Amino acid sequence: MTHHLRFMLAPLAAAVALACAPLGHAAEHAVTPAVQATQAVPATTPAAVHKQLLALADRYYQATARFEPIGATENGDNRFDDQLGLSIAPANRAKQFALYHQYRKQLAAIPRAQLDRGDRINYDILAFELHGLLAMERFPEHLLPINQMDSVPVMLANYAGGEASQPIGTVAQYDAYLSRVSQLPAWIDQAIANMREGMRKGVTQPKAIMVSALPQFQKLVSATPETNIYYTPITKLPATFADADKQRLTAAYRSTVADKVMPALARLATFLEKEYIPACRTTTGLGKLPDGMAWYQARVANQTTTSLNPEQIHAIGLREVATIQHEFELLGPKLGYTGPASGLPVWVAQQDKFRPFKTEEEVQAVYHKLNDVLDTKLPQLFTLVPKAKLDLRLEPELSRATASDHYTAPAGDGSRPGVFWSVVNDPTKYGSTGMTTLFLHEGKPGHHFHIALMQELNLPDFRKYGGNNAYTEGWALYAETLGKEMGLFDDPAQYFGHLNDALLRAVRLVVDTGMHAKGWTREQSIQYMHDTLGYDEVAKSETERYMAWPAQALGYRIGMLKIVELRQRAAAALGDKFSLPKFHEAVLGDGTLPLALLEQKIDNWIASQKQAQQQAQH
Template sequence: MKPLRVTLCAAALLLAFGPVQAAVPAPAKGKVSAAVADAAGKRFLQLADEYYDAIARFEPVGATENGDNRFDDQIGMAIAPAERARQYARYRQYQKRLNAIDRRALVRSDQINYDVLAFELKTLLSLEPYPSHLLPISQMDSLPITLANFAGGEASQPLGTVKQYEAYLNRLTQLPGWIDQAIVNMKEGMRTGVTQPKAIMISALPQFQKLVSATPEQSIYYTPITKMPASFGAADKARLTAAYRKTIGTRLMPALTRLATFLEQQYVPACRTSTGLADVPNGPAWYQARVADSTTTDLTPEQIHAIGLKEVARIQGEFARLGPKLGYDGAPAGLPVWVSQQPRFFPFKTEEQVQAEYHKLNDLLDTKLPSMFTLLPKAKLDLRLEPELSRDTASDHYTAPAADGSRPGVFWSVVTDPKKYGNTGMTTLFLHEGKPGHHFHIALMQELGLPNFRKFGGNTAFTEGWALYAETLGREMGLFEDPAQYFGHLNDELLRATRLVVDTGMHAKGWTREQTIQYMKDTLGYDAVAKSETERYMAWPGQALAYKIGALKIMELRQRAQAKLGDKFSLPAFHEQVLGDGTLPLSLLEAKIDHWIVQQQAAGR
């Protein structure tokens, strides 16, 4: 799931829940007539729909990934400078139209939607000066790889009908044009000093070389033809097979060959040898904008770095207390490596055994969660194994249910070798990716009657912050009484805390790639992910900050509510407040919870 990226608005933003520093809504300056209210509501909802459709058409693959399948036959050309300029002009026009709507005339739900839209538009416009379109490809993110991952029909793009096969084929037809534009952009980046770090492009290069095949039939993009449903008629089968073979062979393969050759011979040699975003033109300001975008706060990189160091120290202290309970008496930093060497933590022989353990956990949570939640999604959660096609490159993850209810939410477990699938992290992983993490939040978003820009959008700080917060509920449910499962929880938490240190270290404090990798090895106690994680943060500056910052904010708000409400505090009611209006920027969430606390205090007097 790739939520829309948003950042912090000005402090003067009016909030549906009152100003951030105040606990009650500001009084309206005058009553609004029913006719004015009705007209304002219609104008706002029309604007909101136009805004979302503009985003979905600008980045239709992102819409597909967010569960909106209306534009599955388009890839868009968001990286083209002219189209990018037109899109930002649209944002400015939407902002002007939004400011002309009397917010007081809107019902409460639309006041919230108004504030979120104002927040998003300000965010999007704040990113305009920074030429992200000159960096269209990395080892983490590119359109050719995304469409290749769609080819199996198990991802966000459905491939079960003739129309859906035609939609995917139409995307393949458009991909060569995108590739050629990407090459033009990267050449401009080479000229202006806006390139990817060389290290991550060396890692990325094999991905693009593997996309080139000797024949269309050997291409990963031909996969839909190899899995064509038996229900398709003979004429459709023949037509689609010929069309896929021609498009891949005569258009797509030459374009992919051009891309792989350009990357190897021109781009990688010209890439910068530095690590952080601060080393490109206007880099420090660009990174600060991305930090705000990712966290939906006004925290500085220096503040986040300090938070990370504090969290790392706290979790390492927990390791020191936990080690002896597992039979380990060494230094805390050595605990993860020791656990990875204990056969008892790798009990599986088959992938079915791994799945059975997740099903057992799912059943247990069905008995535990009703005491914590009264607001639940209607959509079911399926547990499935990652298909073999993508198993080598995927990690355990969640995909959202279809907006029309045609498919459930799915927790995908990735089991490449069951004998190497450790069980210590399974509980915290399922709490995060399954329930009450992503499923309770993302599936519910489809059911709240929100405008499309909110149903299919959002922000990473709330989305991933909620999922990390959901992990902590395992302790209250007694799921971490097993020291091995508590270790798995802490181990994952330590990684998220370490991200705060190294992301800001690389992009704001001048850390090198090698220095970052070493810090991760020293802090996490193992080096299995140090290189790949470091290069992820190099490719996506600021993105990994959202997880821990979001979780810390939700926990802070819960602790504040508990302290102020005492015996009147209700955990299910708190969770309903957090989730009940959908994804919110953290400043809006804080204002909402503060207002709720005041309401609860008043009700108890």
């Protein structure tokens, strides 16, 4: 997301948190007799153990999807589209953590040794996820329900056009969306109550990001129900609907929006402006909140799926920045630039030749051509590819002003393809240098080869609709690097675009850890981004993104560096018998893994390849 991957609701403390500590290291909590009574009886046969694990995995997924139904929708599971969930209510939160403790106890009772290879992966990932979720139990994330990057009211508003993750095209889908909207006032009132408690406890958002967020909530307030964004579906009622349905839906939407939703939106906007923002903290990082350093470390573990600490990640970031700036020094002259490396991005941004477009169609034509070129080059690098097609579409006008280029997953039932959405607000200002890298990341072989393939593997729902940012974004960043060996970066302008994106991801490692663990201020981060990246337009918005989503931006580069490291390890170990398509198959073949499990898997794969080589020699 940026390149947003909308499919992953990373900031929600929901079903996708992962951590790399072993299962037994989390603090144990007393289990009530009621919980013990539901403890599964140990199974005996491998088939029974398999069944037991899948039943537990299914209970876990159903519970997380009902707890965060918007997370399920974002991840391509539309079965819960009529539910909003109230995960921020303290009582619901307590019940959910009690379930997680129960599931972990049940998982520990399943004899892992009796599972086959695929089920051992499911077991290990479920253990990781439960550990990561329970690591968050002590931290009051529910007291921070709103920021400028995501909140339930804004996400629900983004669905109103029917073009996003929640489809609104059939009568049933219209009813589902209305059901969600009708649950919004209760969510808003709970959010206000939580923020008031946060104000009392000194757990508030930084003032700067709430000042940035306020206009979003003021815009949701409308003069009439008909001009309210949540009424949008009624302005698009399909002509094919029966008149009775049209009349019923129109009346229901109007009364829900007018009587329930509009007053709640007004309450929220007034509360934020008059009470919350004046009470917000003037500090920047999560580390400044009570128990904040431990809170940040838990988020780092969940977002990177490693045991790296903020100091180590900060050092990696500084090293990466230096490496990429050295590449800039070598590249500048090839583009006709002779100044200092840090000035290259600004210089490129000023060159008209890198903004060659007059129409949206011209932008799309470049992506279509690139797609065709990749169809000829990717077969040399990949034997495992998804069956689902990739569509190239322009972001709809409704969401264009606020969207980033992104990918949406194919429907689980195959009814819609994967889509690469390009956001073209003004074609004459659309820069051409980043297009190859962007398509490799959001299209193929990035998110499409990973996420579409995930849907075709026979995985339990918690894996099919879950995952983690470190692998998901790490793979997409690794996919960008393949442009070099496919000859797509022989054009220095496209290689600049690749390096420029890489530099932003490296800078994130520095400023995220800087703000949340090392005491950097928002202004220090903006200054560092300005000095290092050489341009202003992202420094403020990106800094505030990292303030709102502590550690979320760390997974990208950390994940990519791990995949590159594993590839180098495999190539060194296997020598001239190393097969890149087979390596890619090993990385992608079991779907999303925490990085620690991926490393274990690739090490095992290297060992099995060596063994096969030795057997072939005898």
